[in-house]
Amino acid sequence: MDAVIEIIKITLPAGLVLYGMFLVIRSFANKELNEKYATIKAEEQKRLVENRKESLPIRLQSYERICLLLERISPGNLIRRLHPGELVVGAFQQVLLNEINNELNHNLSQQLYMSDTAWGMVKQAVQESIMLVNNSAAMLEDEAPGIELAKKVLENAREHEINPTAAAIAYIKDEARGLF
Helix, strand or coil: CCCHHHHHHHHHHCCCCCCCHHHHHHHHHHHHHHHHHHHEEEEEHHHHHHHHHHHHHHHHHHHHHHHHHHHHHHHHHHHHCCCCCCCHHHHHHHHHHHHHHHHHHHHHHHHCCCHHHHHHHHHHHHHHHHHHHHHHHHEEEEEEEHHHHHHHHHHHHHHCCCCCCHHHHHHHHHHHCCCC
C-alpha cells in the first residue's frame, strides 16, 4: 500500500503540472488564433472598403447612363430628337423603334451594376415605350405623314397619362441615392 501512496505522491503533482501546462498552452494558442482572426478580418474589411471606393464611381456612372437612356426614350424627348421629315407613319415607326432598341442595346452592360428590380423597371419602361409607339401607329394609316405619328404618340401619352419612363427614373434615382 505504501508503494501505491508513493506512486500517487509522484504522479498527482506531475499530472497537475501537466494539466496546468495544457491550460497555459491552450490559452496561448487561442490568443494567437484570435489575433490572427482579427487581423484577417481587418484586412478583409480594408479590402471591402477599397473595393467600394473603386466600384462606387462605376456604379454611379451606370445609374447616370441608365437615367440618360430613360430620358432619351421618353416620348417627348424621342419625338423631339427624331424628326419625321418626309417619312410616312410606317417608316417613322421603325425609326422610333430602332432608336429605342439601340439605346437599350448600347446600355445592356449597365445591368451588372444595378439591382435586378431596377433593371426590370428599365426593361419595363422600354417595353411600354415600344407599346406606346406601336399602339399610336396602329391608329393611323401606314402611308400617312410621319408627323401624324409624332402627334399621336404625344397625344396618347398626354391623354392616357402614359409616361413609361417616370417610375423607372424615380426608382433608379432612389437606388443611386442609397449608395451613399
